[in-house]
Amino acid sequence: MHDGDKLTILRRKTIETLQKQSIYIIDTLPILEEGLKLRPFKEIISRMLVSYCLVAKASNKKLKQITIKWLENARLNEYLTQNEESFLYFDNGSERSYQVQEECLYSFAYILGVCEDINFNNLVPIEVAQKFPNIHITGSEKQFIEQLSLRDVNNVIGLLDLYYCLDWYCVDSMLKYQYCKIIPYVIKERRKVLEWALHPEFEWEQVPMDT
Numbered sequence: 565m566h567d568g569d570k571l572t573i574l575r576r577k578t579i580e581t582l583q584k585q586s587i588y589i590i591d592t593l594p595i596l597e598e599g600l601k602l603r604p605f606k607e608i609i610s611r612m613l614v615s616y617c618l619v620a621k622a623s624n625k626k627l628k629q630i631t632i633k634w635l636e637n638a639r640l641n642e643y644l645t646q647n648e649e650s651f652l653y654f655d656n657g658s659e660r661s662y663q664v665q666e667e668c669l670y671s672f673a674y675i676l677g678v679c680e681d682i683n684f685n686n687l688v689p690i691e692v693a694q695k696f697p698n699i700h701i702t703g704s705e706k707q708f709i710e711q712l713s714l715r716d717v718n719n720v721i722g723l724l725d726l727y728y729c730l731d732w733y734c735v736d737s738m739l740k741y742q743y744c745k746i747i748p749y750v751i752k753e754r755r756k757v758l759e760w761a762l763h764p765e766f767e768w769e770q771v772p773m774d775t
Contacts, residue, residue: 567598571725578725582733585685587746589729593775596725600762602675602717608761609709610643611768612672615665616696618648622662627699628652634699645769667750669696671727671757675720676712682723682754684730684746717762724762727755732775 575595582589602608617631617640632652635641644652651657670688673679679692697704730751737744752773759771766772 568595571595571598571721574722574725575729577722578729581726582729587730587733589733593729593732596721596728600717600721600724601764602714602720603761603764605676605712605714608672608675608714609712610640611760612669612676613638613640613697613705614643614648615668615672617699618652618662619666619669620699621652622659623666625655628655631699634702634705637702638705640705645767647769664749664753667753668757669693671723671754671761674723675715675757675761677715678712684727684751684754687747687750720758720762724755724758727751727758728775731755731773735775 572595575593579589614635617635620627621631632641635644635652641649647657651662666688670679670682670692673688673692673695674682678695679689683689695708697708730746731748734744734746734748734751738748756771756773759773760766760768763771
């Protein structure tokens, strides 16, 4: 079967899933492009752990030196963007913009097999958050990484299609009613990870989020 046909069938399944939740999208919403592939495992796990530390620091200023030490020991500080480095080391930037990335971690957790599903109606479950390494313990990332593996790319593509459609729904609802029954930033942050993971050409801070 041609990739385009598979993506069309996938969209039908997405529409059926959303309709069960009384969420309706337009039939003309573009389907995903063909040929999507996951980034390498090391790149995805490194980005997840960097985001994890930034969320921790943004949520509690007292963790600044702990997160810096943990990242540097794990040699993950090289994956920081310039903006992230400025925030982590010099407190420049919006704390809120990093706090909301807690929802990014839910998508990362799914891609890497930390959790088996991801519910768009809920925030990150505490049982998922508890599986992440302890930044108070130097080297705690090693055992954590050993337990992970990339999920099948088709499952990730399916989740991206769902979140792409949900993001459109959120934007449309806010424009029409100034209200949405699901939380728009939650959907957008999770979709960003899925887009980034399946598009190696995208830089982390320049992921296109058009719908």
